[in-house]
Structure formats: structure tokens, C-alpha cells
Amino acid sequence: MERIVYMDNAATTPVDAAVLDEMKPFFTEQFANPMTYAHSSSGDVAHVAVEEARVRVASLIGSQPEQVMFTSGGTESDNWVLKGTVERASRERLHKSGHLVTAEFEHHAILHSALALQRQGYEVTFVKVGHSGIVDPDDVQRAMRPTTALVSIMHANNEIGTIQPIADIARIAHEHGALMHTDAVQTTAHIPVDVDTLGVDFLSVSAHKFNGPKGVGILFVRDQEALYPFIDGGGQEWGLRGSTHNVPGIVGLGKAAQLGKERLPRELERLTMLRDMLLSKLSAQIDGIVVNGDMKQRVPQNLNIRIEGIDNEPLLLAMNEAGIIAAGGSACNALETLASHVLTSIGCDLKEAKSSIRLSLGYATTTEDVNYAIDVIPGLVKFLRSMA
Amino acid sequence: MDKYSRATIREFMSPSNIGYIDDPSGMGHIADNADAVELTFFISVDAGHITDAKYRVAGCTALISTLSVLSKELPGKTIDEALALDMSYLSGVLDGLPESKWRCAGYAVQALHLAIEDYQSKGEATAG
Numbered sequence: 001m002e003r004i005v006y007m008d009n010a011a012t013t014p015v016d017a018a019v020l021d022e023m024k025p026f027f028t029e030q031f032a033n034p035m036t037y038a039h040s041s042s043g044d045v046a047h048v049a050v051e052e053a054r055v056r057v058a059s060l061i062g063s064q065p066e067q068v069m070f071t072s073g074g075t076e077s078d079n080w081v082l083k084g085t086v087e088r089a090s091r092e093r094l095h096k097s098g099h100l101v102t103a104e105f106e107h108h109a110i111l112h113s114a115l116a117l118q119r120q121g122y123e124v125t126f127v128k129v130g131h132s133g134i135v136d137p138d139d140v141q142r143a144m145r146p147t148t149a150l151v152s153i154m155h156a157n158n159e160i161g162t163i164q165p166i167a168d169i170a171r172i173a174h175e176h177g178a179l180m181h182t183d184a185v186q187t188t189a190h191i192p193v194d195v196d197t198l199g200v201d202f203l204s205v206s207a208h209k210f211n212g213p214k215g216v217g218i219l220f221v222r223d224q225e226a227l228y229p230f231i232d233g234g235g236q237e238w239g240l241r242g243s244t245h246n247v248p249g250i251v252g253l254g255k256a257a258q259l260g261k262e263r264l265p266r267e268l269e270r271l272t273m274l275r276d277m278l279l280s281k282l283s284a285q286i287d288g289i290v291v292n293g294d295m296k297q298r299v300p301q302n303l304n305i306r307i308e309g310i311d312n313e314p315l316l317l318a319m320n321e322a323g324i325i326a327a328g329g330s331a332c333n334a335l336e337t338l339a340s341h342v343l344t345s346i347g348c349d350l351k352e353a354k355s356s357i358r359l360s361l362g363y364a365t366t367t368e369d370v371n372y373a374i375d376v377i378p379g380l381v382k383f384l385r386s387m388a
Numbered sequence: 389m390d391k392y393s394r395a396t397i398r399e400f401m402s403p404s405n406i407g408y409i410d411d412p413s414g415m416g417h418i419a420d421n422a423d424a425v426e427l428t429f430f431i432s433v434d435a436g437h438i439t440d441a442k443y444r445v446a447g448c449t450a451l452i453s454t455l456s457v458l459s460k461e462l463p464g465k466t467i468d469e470a471l472a473l474d475m476s477y478l479s480g481v482l483d484g485l486p487e488s489k490w491r492c493a494g495y496a497v498q499a500l501h502l503a504i505e506d507y508q509s510k511g512e513a514t515a516g
């Protein structure tokens with residue numbers, strides 16, 4: 001069989017077999033609506049499963065179970081927290097249009113929500129990032145205003161993997177009376193994520209980035225009074241998020257959270273070792289490799305490099321022909337011929353951005369996979385360089 | 389969704405006619421930093437017909453495969469026939485390039501036109 005080496009785990013991960021097993025009955029026999037638990041024993045089975053998943057997720061992020069709100073994924077959680085808090089603080093506390101502080105290199109779920117708020121008359125500051133790919137808390141400090149309702153800075157960037165000083169930034173937000181959100185989609189189950197250590201009021205998680213199913217995530221909400229609902233509907237999730245629970249998805253998220261927590265210490269070490277080996281062996285064989293963003297403050301599964309004189313598009317296609325799946329920008333932008341906004345935000349020019357690839361490892365990545373990439377990629381770079 | 393045809397991928401994975409022509413009849417050079425493109429196109433012309441075409445390229449997949457196809461089409465053609473090779477024809481040879489890639493692939497045609505202009509200006513110089 002043709003060899004497939006999947007190195008695009010920052011885009012999504014395969015559902016773990018144990019996760020799928022726990023999900024399956026909730027598509028078939030256990031199909032009941034959990035909201036019917038009071039009068040239906042099958043509803044109660046679904047309800048118990050949803051609540052168990054809530055406990056497992058809470059245990060992964062160090063929160064109380066009732067602070068975990070199930071959503072349809074990272075994008076919804078990000079939309080909800082930005083729109084729900086800025087609108088509520090503006091109407092009920094500030095009595096004028098509030099202000100949001102975020103960063104230039106956020107995921108589009110944040111950036112486009114911020115632009116939507118801006119269109120409605122709210123004010124937004126996009127903090128610059130700089131070469132390291134790490135937000136300087138002093139820049140956040142300077143961006144703060146008396147009307148700042150929320151600061152939202154991602155825990156780790158999805159393209160370059162750089163980890164942000166969230167606890168320091170949260171302190172600044174709170175000193176100015178603002179709330180703090182972090183998009184922890186790329187860190188949860190990969191590095192320790194604890195809502196109290198981070199000092200955040202809100203935190204977004206998406207199941208499919210750690211071997212759970214797509215289309216399900218959570219928003220950690222420290223205080224339910226701090227935001228308006230985003231999906232208005234029935235009484236689910238304390239009336240804060242309507243819609244019949246995605247029971248199989250939520251069960252899958254819960255199992256992935258449990259497995260993620262168990263596996264984290266070992267995976268952190270293993271993936272760091274594999275990632276560092278990948279970089280050092282590629283650098284030894286290919287000249288002109290530069291790492292995008294800080295190499296130390298980085299999630300273990302991420303490597304983002306630019307390769308001088310190479311266009312990433314033909315390189316990625318040639319890698320795909322050889323069975324290695326990786327990424328240029330992020331998956332959501334794969335069709336843009338424009339360079340990634342993340343790489344340009346950290347000071348790459350267009351040519352540098354277009355010569356960059358992201359290799360992201362995951363639980364399913366083996367040492368053999370990494371060795372295969374180390375064997376194959378240098379030859380493909382040589383092939384492309386031989387045309388120039 | 390825009391994606392490349394198998395014909396395009398095959399062409400790009402084993403491109404024809406990469407190289408230089410020593411003492412070419414005409415040469416066209418294009419460099420565009422924003423598109424991360426650098427390209428040199430060489431032609432040999434004899435008795436009004438193109439006899440050889442070669443190129444060096446750093447750029448996207450669409451450009452590499454278009455150059456490969458173009459370089460194979462040119463030998464034997466007159467200058468007018470060469471100028472008639474346009475993107476819709478070349479895209480057809482590749483079983484259809486995504487429209488979003490036509491602009492970048494179009495550098496192949498532009499470079500050929502520059503090489504032809506270069507050839508023609510030399511001709512004028514000799515004639516004059």
C-alpha cells in the first residue's frame with residue numbers, strides 16, 4: 001500500500017478508535033434527547049453521557065464542569081465570546097460602544113468576528129506581533145482603554161505554534177477592568193492548559209485538534225453573567241446556547257479529553273523530540289532553512305520553516321505525490337494565493353511567506369513517519385531548486 | 389473547488405526542457421517578488437521557425453507545467469504561430485488549469501513574448 005505520512009495535524013486529527021467506540025451507540029440505540037431526562041430513562045442515559053463528557057473536559061482544563069459550555073467548535077466559541085461579551089459590557093456596564101483588544105495573527109474565527117464588531121460600531125485594536133511570533137504584554141498594556149471590554153489573545157498560534165504569555169496578559173486585562181479570553185484550540189491536550197493558571201475568563205477548545213470529532217468544542221465561561229447567548233434557542237447549556245445537544249460529538253469530545261489528559265506528559269516529550277529531530281535533520285540536508293517564529297515557546301507538534309528559493313505550492317504538491325501531507329498557510333486558507341496573514345504579521349515578506357511550510361505532528365505520528373519525511377523532503381527541494 | 393488536474397501534476401513532476409540555450413536567438417526574463425516568480429525563457433529561431441525552447445524557473449506549479457507544455461509546443465512553429473499560443477490553449481493541454489492560476493501561469497506566455505521581442509529587436513539591429 002502507498003505510504004501516507006500525515007503531517008497536517010494542526011488542521012485536523014484522525015478520530016481515535018476509542019473515541020469512535022464511545023460515540024457509536026449515541027448515533028443508534030442511545031439516540032434520545034438529553035433534555036428529556038426527567039421523564040425518560042433513555043433521555044437520562046444521554047444526559048448522563050453529556051454530563052460525564054463535561055466533567056472530563058473540565059478536568060482537562062482545570063475548570064468546574066458547569067463552566068464548560070458545549071458548542072459546535074472553535075469557530076463558534078470564538079464568535080460567541082467576542083460578540084457576547086463586547087455587546088453585553090457595552091450595553092450593561094459601559095453604556096457606550098466597548099473596545100476589544102486582540103492580535104494581528106489570530107485565527108480568522110477571531111479576526112473576522114472582530115471585524116464584524118467593528119462594522120457594528122465597536123472599536124478594535126489589533127496588536128502587532130513581531131518576529132518571535134509572541135505578543136508583547138507591554139503592547140497589550142498600551143492598547144488598553146477605559147472602555148476595553150475584552151482582551152482576546154490566542155494561547156498558541158495555529159500556523160507557527162508560538163505560545164503566548166497569557167497569564168501576564170490576563171493580569172493586564174484585569175487591572176484595566178476587562179475580561180480575558182484565549183483561543184486554546186492549538187494547545188488543549190498538547191501542553192498543560194489550566195484556566196486558573198492562565199487566569200482567563202473564557203477559553204475556546206475544539207475537539208478535532210486532539211483526536212476527537214469535528215463540529216464540537218467548548219467555551220469555558222467563568223461567569224455566565226459576563227456574556228449574552230450567541231445561539232438563541234431552547235434552555236440547553238443554562239439557556240446560554242440553544243440547540244439539541246450533539247450527543248455523539250460531545251461524548252467523543254469527552255473521551256478525547258480524557259485520553260488527551262492521560263497522554264499529555266508522554267506526548268509532549270515524544271513530539272518535542274520528533275519535531276526537533278525533523279528540524280535538525282532537514283536543516284543538515286537543506287541549506288537556507290529558517291524557522292518562522294520562536295523555537296522554544298512553541299507547541300511540541302508544530303514546525304514552520306521557510307526554505308529559501310522554494311515556492312511552497314509546488315513543494316507541497318510534490319510532497320503529496322510522495323505521500324507526505326503538510327500545509328502552507330492554514331487549512332482554511334489553502335486556496336488563497338495570498339501569503340499567510342500570520343507570516344506577514346511576524347515580518348515575513350511575501351516571498352518568505354510563500355516559501356514556508358508547516359509540518360504538524362500528532363498522536364498518530366510515528367518515528368518512521370518522521371524518518372520518511374527526512375528522507376524524502378530534501379530530494380524534492382533539490383528537484384525544485386534544480387529548475388531555477 | 390480549485391484544484392489541479394492529474395495532467396498538470398504529471399507535467400510538473402517531470403517537466404520537459406528545463407535548461408539554458410547558449411547563444412539564444414531571443415531571451416525573456418521576468419522577476420516578480422510578490423508572486424515569488426523568477427523565470428528566464430530562451431528560444432532558438434532558424435529560417436523563421438522556432439527550433440528550440442528552454443527555461444529556468446522558480447514559481448508555482450501552474451507556471452512550471454505551463455512552461456513545460458509551451459516549450460514542447462514551440463519547436464517547428466513560426467513566430468506568428470508561437471504568438472497565437474495563449475492561456476486558454478495551454479490550459480486545455482493541461483486538462484484545464486484552475487482560473488485562479490491563470491495569472492501566474494500567464495508569466496510563461498509573457499516570457500515567451502519577451503523572448504520573441506528580444507529576437508525581433510536583434511533582427512532589426514542586424515537589418516539596420
Ligand SMILES: Cc1ncc(COP(=O)(O)O)c(C=O)c1O
Nearest residue numbers: 073074075107109158183185206
Ligand atoms: C487557533 C484556532 N482557532 C479556531 C479554530 C477553529 O476551530 P473549528 O474548526 O473547531 O471551528 C482553529 C482550527 O481550525 C484554530 O486553529
